[in-house]
Amino acid sequence: MKSLSVCHEYSMLSDVYFLYSLFLTVKLQLKHTDSPVYAYQYDHKRPPQLDKLIPDFTKNVPGMFSSTALARYTRGLPYPCPKTSLQILPTETEGLHNPGVQVQHTYTHESVPQKTDSNSSNITQPQFTAQVLTDPNSSDFQVKWPQLTRDSFDFLNISPELTLLKDFAKDRMDFWEEIYLASKK
Numbered sequence: 001m002k003s004l005s006v007c008h009e010y011s012m013l014s015d016v017y018f019l020y021s022l023f024l025t026v027k028l029q030l031k032h033t034d035s036p037v038y039a040y041q042y043d044h045k046r047p048p049q050l051d052k053l054i055p056d057f058t059k060n061v062p063g064m065f066s067s068t069a070l071a072r073y074t075r076g077l078p079y080p081c082p083k084t085s086l087q088i089l090p091t092e093t094e095g096l097h098n099p100g101v102q103v104q105h106t107y108t109h110e111s112v113p114q115k116t117d118s119n120s121s122n123i124t125q126p127q128f129t130a131q132v133l134t135d136p137n138s139s140d141f142q143v144k145w146p147q148l149t150r151d152s153f154d155f156l157n158i159s160p161e162l163t164l165l166k167d168f169a170k171d172r173m174d175f176w177e178e179i180y181l182a183s184k185k
Contacts, residue, residue, distance in 0.1 A: 015172055016176075019169060019172065019173070020173065020177075020180075023168065023173045027150075030148060030150050031150070036147040037147055038147050038156070039154075039155035039168070040145075040157070143156065143162050143163060143164045144164065145164060146164075152167065153166075153170075154166050154167070155168055
């Protein structure tokens with residue numbers, strides 16, 4: 001029973017410090033931009049689809065040890081927080097063709113790395129960037145990945161199988177939104 005309480009405590013702290021802040025940030029961003037915004041959650045060591053998309057990378061790097069390591073591999077900015085973070089892909093001046101595309105990321109269930117090679121970022125960052133900039137719904141992805149809208153918070157779940165998840169933690173975000181709005185009265 002004690003471990004269940006600890007699990008709930010960590011879930012609550014994660015909500016308070018990361019998830020709800022991410023949720024508000026995305027809502028604010030959607031309110032003030034016409035650029036497409038995509039969200040994904042990294043939720044596993046190494047999804048099997050990546051073996052097909054980038055086979056050399058997945059043979060050498062079986063997992064990520066923390067979201068900070070994942071950010072290093074994907075050259076993520078700003079610096080991600082443990083458990084969940086927000087990233088916006090680099091601008092055109094940093095080498096991308098379309099500075100208007102932004103990607104929101106959340107990271108969960110971090111795993112142990114076997115190698116922290118800077119070459120990893122040379123593979124993963126361009127792959128995810130190209131996927132979003134060209135067509136996030138290519139046949140390699142096996143799911144349709146819609147951009148976020150003000151009405152829906154659907155995101156790609158990168159795990160053993162790529163899946164689309166609807167309404168990111170909706171019940172939990174509604175709960176925190178209710179508390180936030182009540183505190184403003």
